[in-house]
Amino acid sequence: MNTTSANTGVEFRELHEISRLIQTGQLSSREVTAAMLDRIDRLDPSLNAFAAVMRESALAEAERNDERLARGDWLGPLHGVPIAVKDLAYTHDAPTAAGTTIHSDFRPDFDATVVSRLRAAGAVVLGKLRLTEGAFTGHHPDLPTPVNPWDSATWSGVSSSGSGVATSAGLCFGSLGSDTGGSIRLPSSANGVTGLKPTWGRVSRHGIFALAPSLDHIGPMTRSARDAAIILETIAGHDPHDPTSALEPVPRYSQHLRLDRSPVVGFDRELAEAHFDAPTNAMLESTIETIENLGWRVIDVRTPDFLAAAQDWTALCGVETAGVHDETYPARRSEYGPDLSGLIDIGRGLSAIDYHHLLESRRAFTGRMRSLMADIDLLLLPGIGVGSPTVEQMKSLGSDPELFAAATVPTAPIDNCGMPSITLPAGFTQRGTPLAAQFVADDFGEQLLFSAAHAFQQSTDFHTRHPELAGG
Template sequence: MASSTTTSANSGLEFRELHEVSELIRSGRLSSRAATEAMFDRIDELDPHLLSFVTLMRESALAAADDLDERLARGDWLGPLHGVPLAIKDLAYTHDAPTGAGTTIHADFQPDFDATVVARLRAAGAVILGKLRLTEGAFTGHHPDLPTPVNPWEPNTWSGVSSSGSGVATAAGLCYGSLGSDTGGSIRLPSSANGVTGLKSTWGRVSRNGIFPLAPSLDHIGPMTRSARDAAIILEAIAGHDPNDPTSALEPVPRYSLQLRLETTPVVGFDRELAAEHFDDVTNEMLESTIEVLLDLGWRVLDVRTPGFAEAAQEWTALCGIETAGVHAENYPSRSAEYGPDLAGLIEIGRGLSAIDYHELLESRRAFTGRMLALMSDIDLLLLPGIGAASPTISQMENLGSDAELFAGVTIPTAPIDNCGMPSITLPAGFTERGTPLAAQFVAGDFKEGLLLAAGHTFQQATDFHRQHPHIVAV
């Protein structure tokens, strides 16, 4: 497979944004059946090389598309997801397809119910094309016996973790949007690496019922799409309290997709000291270019000091490891030989920590969260990169799961935001010299997803990075 830099967003149906395909279907200019068949044709052509799907749900998807076309013909339109083909990260339960969570141990696990997010997407009219690959157990490394999705921009470029299949499929035009999960950056890292828009909502904003966990108090579910507008449509469908997840928030769900106009001029905070100390020159050039766009939009950008991001990123691994050890207690260490080295290493870290260690980590996490709340009370948005290194290559990320310094460096702009549970949006914001994507990230206060989506939409109206797509040639 070969890739060149970009191709026009209007070159074909495959790179249309979700809301555009929605309108084509609603108006009768495109059937859900035709859209779904087109996606499967493209998957058949390209995914043998990209390896983003672990399971295709062809029969059920086409049956759903036919049913949705019939409903639309009767005047029964379910909303902006009606008939639109999407794909799901393979840690969300589906009653009609296995959910392996990137493992070999659970590869044949067949749930008897849908995850709440999947049920809500189906109820909103989405067509589920299939399940997307992820790293083992949603940590840093793909299981040695399973394929690794290939970045469609450039095959030697890292495709991100853990929602690698979601990032690749969405960027490559194999679906019109996908679901990912984020525990330390797993929506934002692959969104950055593959040049798509990723939204990590406030912890509890989206139900985790029927989601295979990595670390429950850090896990978030969210959309990965071609634009902030598309992310708003998906979030609107999946967000909201769920009685089956008692940790899901009671906050009402706004009509995000109808509220994409900023009501006030945002105040954006940027920590130049953090950037100079921890991010490379290419990343910092992208951030400065982003700031220029924001200033041209009339936004205010203030210098701020962020509260101990490097320390929070380092502590994340221990916090996650303790919870992951609990999640896998049934199979680890009794079946440890079936685990890959990265997930096994994380579990061993967790098993090696004491109750006192955990207490100290929790106290540090609470203090960090309090300092973040104080920071966000003075600004509307915090500007960060979507990843701590500019479009890394596969070889640079080879030891991500075992090199604590490398992991902390990559996740400095992502893991701390999971520690405090605040929402953020990752937006395409530039390209490297080799033509691979770069991304900026906005963080907002709890339950300010509407602000993030409106800010992201405004940024994307002033730029065209999200409209650039990889040109993929199957070989």
Template sequence: MTTLTNSEIPFLELHEVSALIRTRQLSSREVTEAMLERIDRCEPRLQAYATIMADSALAEADRADALLARGHWLGDLHGVPIAVKDLANTHDAPTGAGTTIYADFRPDFDATVVARLRTAGAVILGKLRLTEGAFTGHHPDLLTPVNPWDADTWSGVSSSGSGVATAAGLCFASLGSDTGGSIRLPSSANGVTGLKPTWGRVSRYGIFGLAPSLDHIGPMTRSARDAAIVLQAIAGRDPADPTSSLEPVPDYPQRLNPDRAPVVGFDRRLAETHFDGATYAMLDDTIATIIGLGWRVLDVETPDLEAAAQEWTALCGIETAGVHSETYPARAAEFGPDLSGLIEIGRGLSAVDYHRLLESRRAFTGEMRALMADIDLLLLPGIGVASPTIAQMADLGSDPELFAAVTVPTAPIDSCGMPSITLPAGFTDRGTPLAAQFVGGDFAEPAVLAAGHAFQQVTDFHTRHPADFSD
């Protein structure tokens, strides 16, 4: 049996704990109890969980152990405790989506991604906090997750609970959603690996939407290898979601070592214009690392990402107004200011405005596809402001330069629906994480995962953890 202690177990990578469970050096119950013990100690400070599902998690762990005792192994997620963002339906726990209106909503079915995780043998520890309706701000009556690296540092937008929990050793992986950057921004802020798949690669059935044509569901993990394992379980066609892709699902964990070095594009003018000095320096360091791996880096000119980011707000607002049409404006007083402000933007636009936005989005997507035809990956930061503080982000809505730095690397990639991976890639002078992002062409998840895996074989940023918040 392993000699790992309960304080050491929570910071293992998913594939490591999976191997220990499979070889019966640890039982799923032992691992789950260790995680629940840590959650109990850390949650009063970190506030990552909306709902802790201790009883059902232990029951799932016991079932996983019983199956393994009979010789049945379900795969790399068998018996591994993970958590899901609280906008994914769970039949055995509320799904509040960061709102007060739906705080007591108890669906009678699992979202497809949750059902697939359970089929793969995962143990669901609970539901993770998010911003109201998965937009930018937490509802003023609800708690905000705390960045485990530094309580004064921003923990990210909607998938903030997922980022905090994964970074702080409160789950081995989590699910997030990304409409304008909500997997990538919290991954950057909390120092974890986040994968935004191609739009349609993962089913959205049973997911509370922000803007359906922009919403992506994906894993937040401690490594690219772990992200490949989770994506393998949740990807693929779902008859319940007619927008899910028919594209075959490759074996992601088996394709982490590509046959050739990728060609990476980098737009220096974009970086000099929109990203701060610490972020630019991190990108230069990342380029030096990947050149050392034998990759080729080309100077490229990206399409107008700033214009695409500005148009994203209007597009998102229109779709969000539709999502909330049954409760807004009828129950407008129950909405927080950020979400209601976005809905008002959407409600104020005309059909002609929407038509122009759609035409611009189609043109931008075509330009991005043309760019990606000449390169394998596009290098961007996970966020263009180096580890912003909570105080800085209070000006997000009123500071155009800050808004551009935050949204330019993320929101346009949702508009065109391409996959990307966000990777820990450095630290600020105050010891908080920085992150790089590799964007791939449509359904190029194997390429972005392989790039992330290769980068993490020669760097150790993803192996570092915040100080223990349990003391």
């Protein structure tokens, strides 16, 4: 499908623009919500982004928000704005299946903290978005796979694939994803949207179906850094229901997007040459040229062993996932798909000594990353190390070591150490599909990430382009 560099319809407006139109009365929340629901009805049968569309409750939320606004009670920049959430976040008014068939009938009696905070801020929840089984790498074989709106033969990412597709295709103005090994960054890269993986603990995981608790991060997927900042400042913050959530106060990220100074950016050329393909490295060189023209300083750095950290990640994730699924696996093994069951088997096969060594390696890697970040402000990586892979290419992810490295080296190690990162549209392949850059910051460096990403997006137009969809 061809791209266009301008937003031509309301459905492709940025979240903050829709917010302003609703606040000033140029559009009502109900009008916008109804339009988005109609668009979902029209386009999603071929895109498979939604696991559940919550039409009635969304329209009711929109009407309540319009009534509050008519009384002069404006709740903030999410007031009346239609968004969608990954179907591993509990919702009291819709099932939460987490991409599984085992939990297809699970209907929690409360909202996840992130969902309750979005609703308290006036956001309208359009529905639940599809994901891979249990948020690992593969979709359950009995369930639909989201389709990349740029090109149906191009991979749509894992595991927040529905979030990436829906946001890119103009089916919502922002979404929630989760990232355990790259699952905000990979679908953001694949679908050409902006994704923010926060510092581990920055966002509560209460009411979130876990993949691997010490690696799971919840964050926004949007059309711009400004929009991601609006969502993060809403969902972040300590939650007494999640004792691992951070106590640090939450800045008003979206109100402070101007950089205080030009950042120093580290780039490991040896890492890039060893693991990333030619289109990806060309995109990174173009990104470096852009940020140097902004006055940023780019320096050569040597990163810790990212490949070893990525390989460790699989085993670490497997152990924790085995614990999460202990009640249903192996007792109901036949109901699991091959990818998730394979991961659990890896975890169940490790000894306590094996796990001890993995934890020691993780601590050492995290310490080396903190030493690296002490000398730079940002680390530049791609969102994925293979440029816009096809669905066919990714079938060999588990058997091709070079493909595994290209896909996981830029992402999984950043989950191991828990540092925040932002993924940005930063180019296109020759066939017109998106490429993405990633900036990593030190712990709780989200404000710097948003400000840097905003500056990049003020100088480029990659994030403003969108897929052309038949009937859309």
